[in-house]
Amino acid sequence: MFIAQAYKGNNTWWRVLITTILTAGVFIINFIMYFLMSKEDLDKVYQKMNEFPNNLSLLMNLLPFVFLLALLFLLVRGLHERSILSLTTSREKVDYKKILFSFGLVVFMTIAGFVVSYAVDNSSILWNFNPLKFAILFLISILLFPFQIGFEEYLFRGYLMQQIGIIAKNRWFPLLVTSVLFGVFHSANxxxxxxxxxxxxxxxxxxxxxxxxxxxxxxLELALGFHLGNNLMAALLITSDFSAIHTDAVFRYSGVENPVDMLNEMIVSIVIVYPIILFIFVKKYNWTNWGAKLTGKIEISNTHK
Structure with a gap:
């Protein structure tokens, strides 16, 4: 089992505490600062961030994840004395075809959805393509987004899910906690x-x-592919003034901010698009026994003792 892979390492409480603080600390600090600052101060911070050129701002946002991912891997190998493979999969090797399939599926569905949306109403969607700026954006994105999404996946769905799972001795609790934490730690966007x-x-x-x-x-293979495809499309396809990261994307949304419309689009993703993606994975990879895999107990096998 994926969660039980944590038993292959040294899980002394202080090791888990050190790794969690050093790696998740950037999210924790960001979260605390967000709630301590007034709305006026937050607006000043966001305005200051917008003063940087888009590509420079993206570079500044993504570069720290290179070091954070390296730190997480170093702590897992050195402090917990286990392999990165055990943090990635319960199988004997990484299946890169799964990463590519998940990535391709998200890219296809995102572009298809955009084409339909553009055909229905393109009044607020402007052509924003600048060859030089986009080339730089593409290079930064291809090189650095894998580190950003890699860190988030290996931290939340890898390290924290496994460590919480072997403490709770079940699967539903780490699924719940890591999902909520993933959302909460993005609240400063x-x-x-x-x-x-x-x-x-x-x-x-x-x-x-x-x-x-x-x-x-x-x-983690499917999650890695999905997350990478999603973030790359968010950076390369269309940008807006209220996006988490402003980029020199191919298109720019120029419409008036309408929270209700944007929330509706997000609800559509959760209620319709996400189940479709899961359905495709179910058919392709023959997923069965959902109850046990999502809520079952975690037991220590002889190979993990």
Missing amino acids: PEVAKMGFGVMFFYIGTGFLLGIMTLMDES
């Missing part, structure tokens, strides 16, 4: 301030989707 905390249902719902993928497939 600018779109939350613009749209209100209703958007948190989208983040938490996405956390549940990624967690279900991980538990049903006993690995």
Whole structure:
């Protein structure tokens, strides 16, 4: 089992505490600062961030994840004395075809959805393509987004899900906790301030989707592919003034901010698009025994003792 892979390492409480604080600390500090600052101060911070050129701002946002992912891997190997493979999958090796399939599925569905939306009403969607700026954006995105999504997946769906799972001795509790944490730790994103905390249902719902993928497939591969495809499309396809990260994407949304419309689109993703994605995975990978895989108990096998 994926969660039981944690038994292959040294799980002394102080090791878990050190790893969690050092790696999740960036989210914790961000979360605390967000709630301590007034709305006026937050607006000043967001305004200051917007003063940087888009590509420079993206680079500044993504570069720290290179070091954070390296730190997480170092702590798992050195402090917990177990392999990165055990943090990735319960199988003998990583299946890169699953990562590519999940990535391709998200890219296809995102582009298809955009094409339909553009055909229905493109009055607020402007052509924003600048060859040089987009080339730089593409290079930054291809090189650094894998580290950003890799850190989030290995931290939430990998390390924390496994460590919480072997403490709780079940699967439903780590799924619940990591999904909520994934949403809560994104609460400082600018779109939350613009749209209100209703958007948190989208983040938490996405956390549940990624967690279900991980538990049903006993690995991070599908979650890694999905997360990478989603973030790349968010950066490369269309940008807006209320996005978490402003980019020199191909298109730009210029419409008036309407929290209700944007929340409705997010609800559609959770209620319609996410189940479709899971259905495709069910058919392709023959997922069965949902109850046991999502809520079952965690037991120590002889190979994990």
